[in-house]
Amino acid sequence: MQIYSEEHDIFRDTFRKFVAKEVTPFVPQWEEYRAVPRELWMKMGEYGFLCPWLPEKYGGLELGFEYSVIINEELIRGDGFGVGVPLHSDVAVPYISTYGNDAVKERWLSGCASGEVITAIGLTEPNTGSDLAAIRTRAVRDGDSYVINGQKTFITNGYFADLIVVAVKTSPEAGHRGISLILVDKETPGFSRGRKLEKMGYHMQDTAELFFEDCRVPATNLLGEENKGFKYMMEKLQRERLEVCIKCQVNAEEALREGLEYAKTREAFGRPIGNFQNTAFVLAEMATDVKLGRVFLDKLIADHIQGKDIVQEVSMAKYWLGEMVNRVAYQAVQIHGGYGYMEEYRICRIFRDVRALSIFAGTSEIMKLIVSRNLGLNPK
Ligand SMILES: Cc1cc2nc3c(=O)[nH]c(=O)nc-3n(C[C@H](O)[C@H](O)[C@H](O)COP(=O)(O)OP(=O)(O)OC[C@H]3O[C@@H](n4cnc5c(N)ncnc54)[C@H](O)[C@@H]3O)c2cc1C
DSSP states (O other): OOOOOHHHHHHHHHHHHHHHHHTGGGHHHHHHHTSOOHHHHHHHHHTTOSSTTSOGGGTOOOOOHHHHHHHHHHHHHTTOTTOOHHHIIIIIHHHHHHHSOHHHHHHHHHHHHHTSOOEEEEOOBTTBSSOGGGOOOEEEEETTEEEEEEEEEEETTTTTOSEEEEEEESSGGGGGGGEEEEEEETTSTTEEEEEEOOOSSOTTSOOEEEEEEEEEEEGGGEESSTTOHHHHHHHHHHHHHHHHHHHHHHHHHHHHHHHHHHHHHOEETTEEGGGSHHHHHHHHHHHHHHHHHHHHHHHHHHHHHTTOOOHHHHHHHHHHHHHHHHHHHHHHHHHTGGGGGSTTSHHHHHHHHHGGGGTTTSOHHHHHHHHHHHTTOOOO
């Protein structure tokens, strides 16, 4: 299936120019600040680059998923990997638009499209990440409110988020059938956040801890039905993992580009290092990995757009692409020799950043668990 038309190409070109002007020059500054300023969000909102799929009545452009893919891809190509927009537009906000009641949608969605409301999604807790059924954050119904107590960690956009989709236990004895999703406004008394977490890479991302202490939210902030949160997460994780697959693939393409360019220009023993058979073969392997990844990813994007169930394939892709990008980035650093270890070289940042890709949104091991279960196996 042909995914992109001429209109998509025009949009890509426009967004690429936006990134070149508004993102790429500021990357070093934002990496140091450990966050992206809100002005970028506001500018992206102004041009329709946030949640472009939302209905017009909420400030969206009613565009297809292809446009979200383009935004995600071009942000990475322009070094804006840590800009938390794809997680906002394509992971957190869809929970609100799909499961939120009318009042919630009226209250929040137009802000999500304009940049005034930054969202995050809080599933992981200090004691558990892979095993979501083991979360301990508790929400107790009290009249027309829920009172939340607990803690979340590693939350993308966590430090500046205005609105957080929080996974809570509403029926603790029911395991994964006792999880609900509730919206928490940052202004709610009892809600607080820790410092921006210091990470290996992905520095411009304001990843943070969140705390809930007798945090009382209106019962109408419940997304969908009580105790259906796990089901909703399983429904939405397909898109989240696809979004991460895009990050893997484009970073791998960029790492290959860096390695190839360097191999053609750097000389050793009187010839470009790309003319050593070893370097040439390593690049041939990298290019093969990257090509395989692109074919697989584009097929999944096309299937997702057509509304097909891609849970099995996207789990395979999340694991394979997450490992592939790390392989390719490792080799690209090696090709750069000592320069690959220097901050001023782009490959150095790519290498650091991509390490998270086989971990978040489900580790490689959890992906293999899903794949093997779908093969009729029951690994422990
Ligand atoms: C940069 C970054 C951003 C993140 N953003 C968010 C966010 O926005 N929202 C959010 O909720 N979370 C976020 N996370 C958390 C992320 O999703 C978790 O770290 C991830 O799911 C793994 O959970 P964990 O860290 O608790 O590891 P654990 O679950 O403790 O796993 C540790 C190791 O054990 C392995 N393992 C666990 N269970 C099994 C099993 N059954 N079989 C085989 N191996 C197993 C894992 O694969 C892993 O290798 C983020 C993490 C990072 C690093």
